[in-house]
Amino acid sequence: MRGLLVMLRRSRRADHERLLDAAPDTRPTRAAPGPTGPLADLLRAAAAPARERELAGEEAAVAAFRAARQPDAAVPAARRPRHRFTAGAVVWIAGVVATATAGAALAGVGLDRAGPDTSPMVTSPTAPAPRTDDRAPTGEDTASPTGAPTDTATSVPARPPSASVPPPSASATPSPETSGYVGPGNSENTTDRAGLCRAYLAKPERQREKALRTPAFNELVVAAGGAEHVEEYCRERPGADAEPTASPGG
Amino acid sequence: MPGELDQLVSAARAGDEDAFRHLYRTLQPGLLRYLTALVGADAEDVASETWLQVARDLPTFTGGEFRAWAVTIARNRAMDHLRRQRRRPALSVPVQELSELAGDADTAERAGETLGTEAALALIASLPPREAEAVLLRAVIGLDAETAGRVLGRRAGAVRTAAHRGLRRLAVLLDQRGATPAPDDARTDTRPPRRAGLPPQAEPVDG
Numbered sequence: 001m002r003g004l005l006v007m008l009r010r011s012r013r014a015d016h017e018r019l020l021d022a023a024p025d026t027r028p029t030r031a032a033p034g035p036t037g038p039l040a041d042l043l044r045a046a047a048a049p050a051r052e053r054e055l056a057g058e059e060a061a062v063a064a065f066r067a068a069r070q071p072d073a074a075v076p077a078a079r080r081p082r083h084r085f086t087a088g089a090v091v092w093i094a095g096v097v098a099t100a101t102a103g104a105a106l107a108g109v110g111l112d113r114a115g116p117d118t119s120p121m122v123t124s125p126t127a128p129a130p131r132t133d134d135r136a137p138t139g140e141d142t143a144s145p146t147g148a149p150t151d152t153a154t155s156v157p158a159r160p161p162s163a164s165v166p167p168p169s170a171s172a173t174p175s176p177e178t179s180g181y182v183g184p185g186n187s188e189n190t191t192d193r194a195g196l197c198r199a200y201l202a203k204p205e206r207q208r209e210k211a212l213r214t215p216a217f218n219e220l221v222v223a224a225g226g227a228e229h230v231e232e233y234c235r236e237r238p239g240a241d242a243e244p245t246a247s248p249g250g
Numbered sequence: 251m252p253g254e255l256d257q258l259v260s261a262a263r264a265g266d267e268d269a270f271r272h273l274y275r276t277l278q279p280g281l282l283r284y285l286t287a288l289v290g291a292d293a294e295d296v297a298s299e300t301w302l303q304v305a306r307d308l309p310t311f312t313g314g315e316f317r318a319w320a321v322t323i324a325r326n327r328a329m330d331h332l333r334r335q336r337r338r339p340a341l342s343v344p345v346q347e348l349s350e351l352a353g354d355a356d357t358a359e360r361a362g363e364t365l366g367t368e369a370a371l372a373l374i375a376s377l378p379p380r381e382a383e384a385v386l387l388r389a390v391i392g393l394d395a396e397t398a399g400r401v402l403g404r405r406a407g408a409v410r411t412a413a414h415r416g417l418r419r420l421a422v423l424l425d426q427r428g429a430t431p432a433p434d435d436a437r438t439d440t441r442p443p444r445r446a447g448l449p450p451q452a453e454p455v456d457g
Contacts, residue, residue, distance in 0.1 A: 013410070013414050016413065019389070021388075042420060046371050048367045051367070054283075055275060057278070065262070065270045065305040068308070
């Protein structure tokens with residue numbers, strides 16, 4: 001008896017698989033009869049051929065296609081430099097503040113460490129910074145269409161572009177630990193920011209606030225200029241979310 | 251069918267605009283219907299975001315099932331959208347509304363079909379989300395269970411089970427519909443106060 005039931009169940013499952021397979025295939029022609037019955041009709045209706053209004057976005061999509069194939073697709077990006085700038089400024093200030101305080105803290109450590117010049121690569125943040133700065137405005141909206149997705153987008157001009165600013169207590173400031181902790185200046189942290197954003201956005205609403213208090217998200221908070229700005233900040237990143245240009249296309 | 255799609259994809263990647271147009275026409279109806287089940291009335295917006303991204307990222311598409319790639323983008327956009335909206339998916343449609351919809355011109359025009367496309371989609375969207383997604387990806391987008399599983403981040407077996415349960419539920423719903431009076435009567439009797447989770451574009455216009 002049970003065997004019979006199992007068989008029945010299996011055969012119904014197989015029927016369902018057939019129905020599901022058949023539904024999209026019956027789209028173009030009705031020459032072949034296909035499965036019948038109310039369920040088959042329903043699926044067929046759900047997979048019916050396109051109605052005209054469903055294709056209303058065609059021209060917008062094709063325009064996007066065309067734009068993405070233009071050699072320098074950087075034109076619409078010019079719209080958002082101001083925001084870019086403010087974000088950059090916030091990070092810049094945060095960087096200065098953090099470096100200053102960390103410098104003071106480390107000055108003590110530096111004493112028994114003896115060597116101020118333990119960190120040659122971090123002492124010269126000037127070189128990479130302007131380059132990312134250049135790329136950022138163009139990269140924002142449209143550079144990614146041409147194929148370089150997340151990397152360009154994540155490059156916020158993190159370090160102060162001028163080298164003169166950082167060391168208030170010149171000796172110990174730019175040690176590796178500081179920049180590792182402080183975050184915003186560090187290039188490997190910067191590339192990870194889209195990932196952080198994704199991780200942040202993937203969290204359920206209730207956990208987000210708490211997550212921002214953890215060290216893992218500290219960098220995001222700093223980069224966004226405060227916990228309450230993180231969501232907005234992440235929405236703006238192409239790697240984590242869609243560009244707001246999308247909606248008018250409709 | 252998949253071979254044809256692959257040709258279109260590689261032509262579009264080479265810059266062929268007509269091929270891209272063709273891709274759009276092929277995939278958009280299914281994407282839009284799937285998205286309607288996920289985000290309701292905002293499906294068109296999410297669909298256009300999806301196409302922007304498809305157009306932009308086409309060069310990075312590395313082969314495989316293009317449908318699955320596009321539908322994954324659409325799904326991600328939809329999830330982002332829902333998070334942005336801070337509301338739950340519009341996946342439930344009161345059953346009475348369906349009787350109203352079933353009477354549309356859609357049905358009248360396609361004689362021999364008991365349900366119009368909108369009504370059928372609304373019925374599917376009334377399923378629990380997992381089941382609705384499984385049914386839509388399989389029957390409307392046309393993915394097989396393995397591919398649908400990849401899109402949903404679940405095993406093929408789980409997709410099959412969800413789709414199977416969904417269809418069983420749909421069969422019951424259809425039975426109930428059959429037992430209720432004709433759609434015209436139902437329309438005058440039980441007019442729903444408002445057409446909640448349904449897209450405003452659900453009027454019976456047909457292309």
